[in-house]
Amino acid sequence: MVVGDDRRTGFSRRRQYRVLISYVVAIGGAAAGGVLLLLSTLNPPLFSALRMAVADVTTPVASLVSGGAQFLMAGPRAVGTYLGVHGENARLTREVAATRDLLIRARAINYDNRRLRSLLAIRDRSPAAVVSARVVSSTAGSTRRFALLNAGRLSGVRPGMPVRGPDGLVGRIVETGLNAARVLLLVDPDSIVPVRRTRDGLPAIVAGRGDGAVDIRSVDDLGVRFRAGDLFVTSGTGGLYAPGVPVARVVAAGRDTVIGRTVARPDTLDFALVEQPFLPLPPPSNPPVAR
Incomplete structure (x- = not known):
């Protein structure tokens, strides 16, 4: 220190x-x-x-x-x-x-x-309903117009049965497989459907044109006038389609034969209903038995 x-x-x-x-x-x-x-x-x-x-x-x-x-x-x-x-x-x-x-x-x-x-x-x-099926595909770029359903013989589908959608008639079954069926659409040239006009009951024919439209033709009378928007439904004639199902509307006014559009548009269909024919189809004829 x-x-x-x-x-x-x-x-x-x-x-x-x-x-x-x-x-x-x-x-x-x-x-x-x-x-x-x-x-x-x-x-x-x-x-x-x-x-x-x-x-x-x-x-x-x-x-x-x-x-x-x-x-x-x-x-x-x-x-x-x-x-x-x-x-x-x-x-x-x-x-x-x-x-x-x-x-x-x-x-x-x-x-x-x-x-x-x-x-x-x-x-x-509908007491004649057979099955509801999905529309798998439909032809739109050909003169022949068909659709394919994902239901066939296993579901009870047979050729000749009518097919309808939520809006109206689609066509009829022409071919069947086990789980698929081919539908002839109303716009196909081979399709012909007897119809009547809703406002007065005028009988007519709806025939496919192959171009996405249909022809609406008067049956008996000449000089029949059609108005734009006239609605035609199935008449029941022929026994295939039940009466009262919407089919087509007139596009433009005319006489005797006019162009129409189907009420059910195939290109917008998701599901369709297969029904029994209005009158049952005749059973297949039995071949003669050899004696």
């Missing part, structure tokens, strides 16, 4: 000065506060004038500091706002796309459900 060394470890003269200054400032602040308090009590007008004088001095400085802080924060805030808006816009865009896809699927399902309910309602009302 060195004699005469009065320095203490960890305590410097600079620190002593800081402590002294803090004491002086604290005492001065307390004294100033006491003077201001006494002044506000004894002479309120003088205190108010003094307070506003101080405010006049400090307000510009505070405004400058506040403006600078706002300016410095404007950049990061703008960047954050841009990033937030951009992210929110991307999220909303994704949600709109997903919602659009869901809406399209929901509309398609709703459309299929409506058609299936219509077909099931027809089946419930």
Whole structure:
């Protein structure tokens, strides 16, 4: 230990000065506060004038500091706002796309459900229903017009049976397999359906043209006038198609023979109903037995 060394470890003269200054400032602040308090009590007008004088001095400085802080924060805030808006816009865009896809699927399902309910309602009302089958395919680019069903002999489908959709008559079965059946559509040139006009019962024939349309021809009378929109339904003549099933509408007014469109559009069919013929088909003739 060195004699005469009065320095203490960890305590410097600079620190002593800081402590002294803090004491002086604290005492001065307390004294100033006491003077201001006494002044506000004894002479309120003088205190108010003094307070506003101080405010006049400090307000510009505070405004400058506040403006600078706002300016410095404007950049990061703008960047954050841009990033937030951009992210929110991307999220909303994704949600709109997903919602659009869901809406399209929901509309398609709703459309299929409506058609299936219509077909099931027809089946419930029809005592001659055989089977409801999906339309697997249909020819649209050929003069011969056929459709393929996913039901055949195992489901009771036989050649000659009529086929109808939710809107009207589709055609008739011409060939069958175990699990498939071929349908001759109304627009095929080999298709001929006896019909009658709904507004007056006029008999007519609907014959396929092979181009997606049908000819509507009067049967007996000459000079028969057809109106655009006239609806023709099956008449029951011939014993194949039950009466009252919608078949075709007239496209444009004319006489004797006009062009029509089938009520059931093959290119929009999803399901079809196979029915028994209006009058049962005759059983196949038995070959003579040799004696």
